[in-house]
Amino acid sequence: MIGDVLPTTPNESPNWHRLRHAIRSTWPNRHGRSSDIATLVGCSGGADSVALIRLLAELWAEESNALAPANEAAAKPVAPLVVAHCNHGLRGEESNADEAFVRQLCEQLQLPLVVHHVAQPSESATTGPPSDERTLRGIRRDFFERTAKQHGCRYVAVAHSADDQAETMLHHFIRGTGPLGLAGIAEVSELNTDIVLRRPLLQVRRGTLRAGLREIGQTWREDASNQHTVYTRNWIRHDVLPLIESRYPNAVEAIHRAGTLQHELNEMMRRLAERWLEAFTDFSDDRWIIRTQRLSQSTNPERGTVDTDTTCDWMFERPVIVAASQLAWDRLGWSRGSMTMQHWQRLSGLINDRSSWHTSSGATPADKADDGIDHGGHFPGGICVSIETEQLVLRSE
Numbered sequence: 001m002i003g004d005v006l007p008t009t010p011n012e013s014p015n016w017h018r019l020r021h022a023i024r025s026t027w028p029n030r031h032g033r034s035s036d037i038a039t040l041v042g043c044s045g046g047a048d049s050v051a052l053i054r055l056l057a058e059l060w061a062e063e064s065n066a067l068a069p070a071n072e073a074a075a076k077p078v079a080p081l082v083v084a085h086c087n088h089g090l091r092g093e094e095s096n097a098d099e100a101f102v103r104q105l106c107e108q109l110q111l112p113l114v115v116h117h118v119a120q121p122s123e124s125a126t127t128g129p130p131s132d133e134r135t136l137r138g139i140r141r142d143f144f145e146r147t148a149k150q151h152g153c154r155y156v157a158v159a160h161s162a163d164d165q166a167e168t169m170l171h172h173f174i175r176g177t178g179p180l181g182l183a184g185i186a187e188v189s190e191l192n193t194d195i196v197l198r199r200p201l202l203q204v205r206r207g208t209l210r211a212g213l214r215e216i217g218q219t220w221r222e223d224a225s226n227q228h229t230v231y232t233r234n235w236i237r238h239d240v241l242p243l244i245e246s247r248y249p250n251a252v253e254a255i256h257r258a259g260t261l262q263h264e265l266n267e268m269m270r271r272l273a274e275r276w277l278e279a280f281t282d283f284s285d286d287r288w289i290i291r292t293q294r295l296s297q298s299t300n301p302e303r304g305t306v307d308t309d310t311t312c313d314w315m316f317e318r319p320v321i322v323a324a325s326q327l328a329w330d331r332l333g334w335s336r337g338s339m340t341m342q343h344w345q346r347l348s349g350l351i352n353d354r355s356s357w358h359t360s361s362g363a364t365p366a367d368k369a370d371d372g373i374d375h376g377g378h379f380p381g382g383i384c385v386s387i388e389t390e391q392l393v394l395r396s397e
């Protein structure tokens with residue numbers, strides 16, 4: 001049973017009511033019910049995730065109340081709504097106070113809470129606890145995945161907002177990124193094959209979340225380190241975006257729209273890349289084999305172009321080959337971390353190099369990058385390319 005939440009009217013709390021509407025329209029609704037899929041919600045104690053657990057708790061409470069009186073025997077009870085808090089222990093007492101805050105909120109809402117204390121290094125350790133954002137996110141992700149599995153949760157919900165989306169996309173943009181990075185954060189993605197990660201507040205502005213919380217008298221925790229503009233992400237949040245918005249007031253929405261369109265293009269590219277893999281390649285143990293004979297059969301030797309009777313010329317376009325290579329890397333569990341766009345493009349050039357398709361077995365492809373150096377078919381992460389009879393073979397060294 002979920003704790004009572006104070007009812008308010010739209011006049012008293014217009015922002016909160018807008019948020020309730022937003023969550024109802026984005027959260028999946030099957031046969032008129034949203035609360036029948038067990039869900040884990042990540043809550044740091046910050047405004048966005050406090051708003052998310054309050055909103056989901058209200059949704060669950062409403063549906064639970066609506067079901068109870070009519071036909072108790074037939075009514076299917078609401079599924080568990082579980083809160084997860086990760087105490088990274090990076091800010092000493094502040095971190096413990098965040099945990100205590102989330103604990104108290106969960107008690108008030110009568111929601112079960114699972115807390116993970118990240119192991120701190122021993123006194124003799126020479127390095128401190130991991131503190132870079134990427135590592136912390138990885139720790140939370142593993143914790144969410146584990147806990148969702150333990151509690152039979154099919155969904156994990158986190159509270160990224162439209163502002164997070166715009167900040168992330170701008171960050172990717174200025175740091176350098178490919179099509180995936182330009183799409184920003186996905187509203188729905190897979191945490192693993194059984195668990196779906198949802199971000200139901202991705203269309204909502206951070207200001208609206210805070211205004212809504214103030215209207216219902218709900219407090220939250222402020223992380224003081226979010227104010228330090230020495231970190232690029234905070235600098236974008238506090239200096240860059242406000243400056244952009246002073247001239248383009250709808251910039252956040254516009255960036256969001258661009259991300260959605262890019263996401264659609266990426267989906268299309270993924271489907272083409274899968275077809276490419278299926279048509280021309282095989283996987284064997286830890287090797288990726290590109291059947292150059294099949295590639296060559298798909299071209300018309302007289303014209304030196306793709307034979308559109310048997311295939312389509314999109315199959316030889318660089319973005320398709322790059323996307324297919326990235327999928328192949330994922331399938332083989334090879335790290336994409338050090339592969340830059342230049343590396344992917346160089347690989348695509350090697351695959352598309354018709355002169356190598358008929359070279360005798362055992363050769364190493366001539367592989368000149370923009371730097372003019374022959375890299376001998378070597379790629380970061382110890383991946384190398386060799387030519388064998390009518391095939392290019394990539395393997396981990």
Ligand SMILES: Nc1ncnc2c1ncn2[C@@H]1O[C@H](COP(=O)(O)OP(=O)(O)OP(=O)(O)O)[C@@H](O)[C@H]1O
Pocket residue numbers: 041042043044045046047048049050084085086087088140157158159160164
């Ligand atoms: N320590 C944590 N424990 C549990 N969930 C977390 C934690 N940190 C972040 N999350 C989840 O991941 C989402 C995005 O992380 P981010 O670092 O942007 O959050 P945040 O800055 O702490 O903001 P907020 O809690 O206000 O959403 C959060 O909204 C929350 O749902």
